[in-house]
Amino acid sequence: MDVNEQNTADMADTPFMPLAISDADFFRLTKFIQQHFGIDLSKKRHLISGRLSYSIKTLGYSGFGPFIDHLLQERNPEEMELVLNKLTTNYTFFMREQEHFHFFRNTILPDIIQRHRKDRTLSIWSAGCASGEEPYTISMYLMDYLGSEARNWDARVLATDISQHALDKAKEGRYNLPDTIPSAWKSRYFKADGTDGYYLVAPQIRNNVIFRTFNLMEPIRFRLKFDLIFCRNVMIYFNQETKDALVGRFCDATVPGGYLLIGHSETLGKNPGYRYLAPATFQKW
Numbered sequence: 001m002d003v004n005e006q007n008t009a010d011m012a013d014t015p016f017m018p019l020a021i022s023d024a025d026f027f028r029l030t031k032f033i034q035q036h037f038g039i040d041l042s043k044k045r046h047l048i049s050g051r052l053s054y055s056i057k058t059l060g061y062s063g064f065g066p067f068i069d070h071l072l073q074e075r076n077p078e079e080m081e082l083v084l085n086k087l088t089t090n091y092t093f094f095m096r097e098q099e100h101f102h103f104f105r106n107t108i109l110p111d112i113i114q115r116h117r118k119d120r121t122l123s124i125w126s127a128g129c130a131s132g133e134e135p136y137t138i139s140m141y142l143m144d145y146l147g148s149e150a151r152n153w154d155a156r157v158l159a160t161d162i163s164q165h166a167l168d169k170a171k172e173g174r175y176n177l178p179d180t181i182p183s184a185w186k187s188r189y190f191k192a193d194g195t196d197g198y199y200l201v202a203p204q205i206r207n208n209v210i211f212r213t214f215n216l217m218e219p220i221r222f223r224l225k226f227d228l229i230f231c232r233n234v235m236i237y238f239n240q241e242t243k244d245a246l247v248g249r250f251c252d253a254t255v256p257g258g259y260l261l262i263g264h265s266e267t268l269g270k271n272p273g274y275r276y277l278a279p280a281t282f283q284k285w
């Protein structure tokens with residue numbers, strides 16, 4: 001298991017002996033997930049049985065077969081949500097891939113703020129935001145950069161994911177903070193919550209992020225085109241065809257001169273809509 005596959009969901013299921021899954025059941029479940037949510041789990045048999053066995057038993061199914069029959073036939077929203085909560089990998093942390101945030105502060109922000117000096121509206125999307133650390137980091141950089149001018153700008157960050165479990169955690173905004181957060185930010189943008197070492201994201205940062213459920217396999221129809229899209233460590237789970245189609249949709253949903261940031265271990269493929277600027281950093285022509 002690579003580090004990206006660590007999930008809180010794993011912990012809940014580990015004490016339980018995983019159920020066996022037949023080749024046929026494994027194939028139809030992975031095909032369904034790939035077609036509807038883009039995630040390629042065709043080499044993740046242990047992950048699937050490890051993460052789903054306990055829930056399948058708890059729901060009263062005798063095994064994977066009857067559970068998958070019901071899931072595919074009924075498309076019951078609760079079971080669908082459970083599968084997404086368990087099978088998505090929501091690993092993330094504050095200030096992940098800091099090079100991006102330096103580039104954001106030093107290059108992207110001055111550029112998009114200059115372009116929007118009249119309408120004072122920025123449009124930034126954290127696509128695949130997991131438990132919220134990425135959009136909150138973006139929001140902290142924004143507040144830091146805009147300073148007292150922030151109140152004159154609409155710089156809200158759209159943050160979307162398909163995992164309800166991850167989004168609930170994101171909306172709660174309660175974290176055990178890593179040492180990488182500067183102490184000035186810790187006191188400015190967080191408030192200690194209780195005595196267990198947890199902190200709550202301050203209202204000015206929390207209210208600047210709008211969380212929504214959104215499946216990246218769907219057409220992108222948000223109100224504004226984006227100045228900047230962060231889609232980092234999400235497409236790593238998609239096959240090339242799914243990735244190319246999504247990057248095409250991102251490009252259509254971005255203003256000319258807007259930016260796309262992907263994870264540093266990911267590649268964009270050949271998309272003529274973007275030019276390379278820096279590692280994992282692209283700009284629409």
Ligand SMILES: C[S@@+](CC[C@H](N)C(=O)[O-])C[C@H]1O[C@@H](n2cnc3c(N)ncnc32)[C@H](O)[C@@H]1O
Binds near residue numbers: 004090130
């Ligand atoms: C590893 S996390 C990345 C979090 C953050 N972007 C980062 O780099 O730290 C990947 C996230 O992508 C989400 N995801 C996977 N497939 C998705 C899809 N089809 N639509 C929306 N979100 C998806 C998962 O639920 C998960 O929370």
